[in-house]
Amino acid sequence: MSNIHVSATVNGDAVEFLCEPDESLLDSLRDRLALTGSKEGCGTGDCGACSVVLDGRLVCSCLVLGAEADGRTIETIEGVADGDDLHPLQQKFLDHAALQCGICTPGFLVAAKALLERNPDPDETEIRYWLAGNLCRCTGYDKIVRAVMDAAEEMRQ
Amino acid sequence: MRYLAPASVDEAVSALAAEPGKTGILAGGTDLLVQMKTGLIEPDLIVDIKKINDLNAIRRENGGFRIGAGVSGAQMGEHAELARAWPGVVESVNLIGSTQIQGRATAAGNLCNASPAADSVPALIAASAVASVAGPGGTREIAVEDFIAAPGQSVLEKGEIVVSLFLPSRPEHASDAYERFIPRTEMDIAVVGVGISVDTSAEGEVKNARVGIGAVAPTPLLVNEAADAIVGTKLDEEALERCASAAMAACSPINDKRGTIDFRIKVAGALAKRVAKRAYCRARG
Ligand SMILES: Cc1cc2nc3c(=O)[nH]c(=O)nc-3n(C[C@H](O)[C@H](O)[C@H](O)COP(=O)(O)OP(=O)(O)OC[C@H]3O[C@@H](n4cnc5c(N)ncnc54)[C@H](O)[C@@H]3O)c2cc1C
Ligand code: FES
Ligand code: FES
Numbered sequence: 001m002s003n004i005h006v007s008a009t010v011n012g013d014a015v016e017f018l019c020e021p022d023e024s025l026l027d028s029l030r031d032r033l034a035l036t037g038s039k040e041g042c043g044t045g046d047c048g049a050c051s052v053v054l055d056g057r058l059v060c061s062c063l064v065l066g067a068e069a070d071g072r073t074i075e076t077i078e079g080v081a082d083g084d085d086l087h088p089l090q091q092k093f094l095d096h097a098a099l100q101c102g103i104c105t106p107g108f109l110v111a112a113k114a115l116l117e118r119n120p121d122p123d124e125t126e127i128r129y130w131l132a133g134n135l136c137r138c139t140g141y142d143k144i145v146r147a148v149m150d151a152a153e154e155m156r157q
Numbered sequence: 158m159r160y161l162a163p164a165s166v167d168e169a170v171s172a173l174a175a176e177p178g179k180t181g182i183l184a185g186g187t188d189l190l191v192q193m194k195t196g197l198i199e200p201d202l203i204v205d206i207k208k209i210n211d212l213n214a215i216r217r218e219n220g221g222f223r224i225g226a227g228v229s230g231a232q233m234g235e236h237a238e239l240a241r242a243w244p245g246v247v248e249s250v251n252l253i254g255s256t257q258i259q260g261r262a263t264a265a266g267n268l269c270n271a272s273p274a275a276d277s278v279p280a281l282i283a284a285s286a287v288a289s290v291a292g293p294g295g296t297r298e299i300a301v302e303d304f305i306a307a308p309g310q311s312v313l314e315k316g317e318i319v320v321s322l323f324l325p326s327r328p329e330h331a332s333d334a335y336e337r338f339i340p341r342t343e344m345d346i347a348v349v350g351v352g353i354s355v356d357t358s359a360e361g362e363v364k365n366a367r368v369g370i371g372a373v374a375p376t377p378l379l380v381n382e383a384a385d386a387i388v389g390t391k392l393d394e395e396a397l398e399r400c401a402s403a404a405m406a407a408c409s410p411i412n413d414k415r416g417t418i419d420f421r422i423k424v425a426g427a428l429a430k431r432v433a434k435r436a437y438c439r440a441r442g
Contacts, residue, residue: 021160057260063190067160133255
């Protein structure tokens with residue numbers, strides 16, 4: 001296999017990497033760019049642990065090829081905090097104990113941030129539907145939903 | 158495996174036609190990349206069609222809508238005019254997967270994947286949607302109900318791609334609806350899916366109707382008998398019963414973990430009635 005040269009913008013930075021033609025964007029992020037915050041839960045689009053924002057759209061990076069990223073803009077969990085300052089969603093996840101093992105957390109945070117950017121005042125049903133593609137085996141979801149509602153309220157002020 | 162992202166339809170067609178090995182067309186990748194990952198297919202060439210500009214837009218044409226083969230479900234849902242004219246088609250596409258899947262999955266990919274349970278297909282059949290196809294021999298138009306040959310197999314020939322789907326213009330007092338039955342509320346494969354489009358007179362009589370049914374036969378079906386049952390009526394209870402019976406008679410489903418043959422047939426009848434009522438209420442405003 002011949003490697004493909006990709007130039008993209010990741011979390012505001014111009015990056016370049018070489019990837020194999022059948023390599024997922026998730027693998028490129030983790031193995032080529034050392035951005036290991038995005039997780040692989042399933043590799044088949046079911047769990048959302050690999051969620052990233054690609055040209056403004058929330059997607060599963062396990063179902064995008066690394067090669068597709070050429071010329072595009074990607075936002076990952078590594079870009080959610082502002083330096084040492086946590087994003088309100090991250091702080092509320094801690095406050096509400098909305099995580100246990102933490103494998104699903106990066107995906108939930110990226111997905112919830114994308115929701116609040118579109119809809120700053122979602123109700124519980126909207127949150128649950130928007131996050132239906134993010135699976136969590138530990139928390140039972142309730143604390144996650146509360147954390148998102150609380151963060152949304154704080155961000156509206 | 159090679160990956161190509163051509164900038165034009167002609168380039169895409171030439172590359173696909175010239176490849177001696179197996180090929181895959183990459184739209185949203187939500188079927189293709191899963192099938193590659195699970196070892197179901199091993200293409201020698203992947204042609205990504207999303208760098209072809211024309212394919213990423215929804216355009217008005219002759220009062221209808223031309224939806225490029227690269228347009229995601231999310232884009233369709235955000236198109237207010239399209240959602241007003243064809244709410245059933247849009248709701249069928251928006252049922253596919255999660256928010257993340259919506260960001261990528263296309264209606265054309267849903268059709269080309271040719272699953273008997275593909276959610277958008279019954280609604281597209283009901284809408285009289287037509288696929289515009291480009292290939293080495295030129296272009297052709299294929300009605301959606303003629304597009305799927307067998308489970309997992311479309312009528313496309315080597316080197317052909319779907320360029321767009323066309324939804325015709327809407328007269329007044331017309332609308333459509335789609336519903337599926339799944340055991341959960343989100344993220345599951347249809348046990349039965351029904352799409353119905355109706356066109357009514359000012360007085361509320363059904364002038365034309367189209368009924369598409371999925372997941373109850375090897376391919377999604379256009380059921381003319383179910384449509385005929387409601388044409389000329391104001392959707393009284395008797396017409397709905399006849400529509401349901403015709404829908405049930407068209408089913409030849411399989412038993413699987415999602416539903417038995419008897420259950421699927423029963424649900425097809427119930428959904429036909431429910432969806433006909435929803436399409437009719439929308440048409441009447
Ligand atoms: C988690 C998850 C949930 C899902 N839920 C649903 C669901 O609820 N309902 C449902 O119906 N489906 C569901 N799917 C399946 C899939 O998302 C849909 O079928 C989707 O519409 C496929 O579109 P795509 O653009 O991603 O296609 P791709 O994966 O890019 O392509 C699908 C197939 O069509 C071919 N193809 C694509 N575009 C063209 C073209 N323009 N011309 C010729 N051939 C082409 C490809 O070669 C491939 O064989 C789900 C998938 C996942 C991963
Ligand atoms: S790893 Fe991508 S959805 Fe599970
Ligand atoms: S915290 Fe363990 S999977 Fe969500």
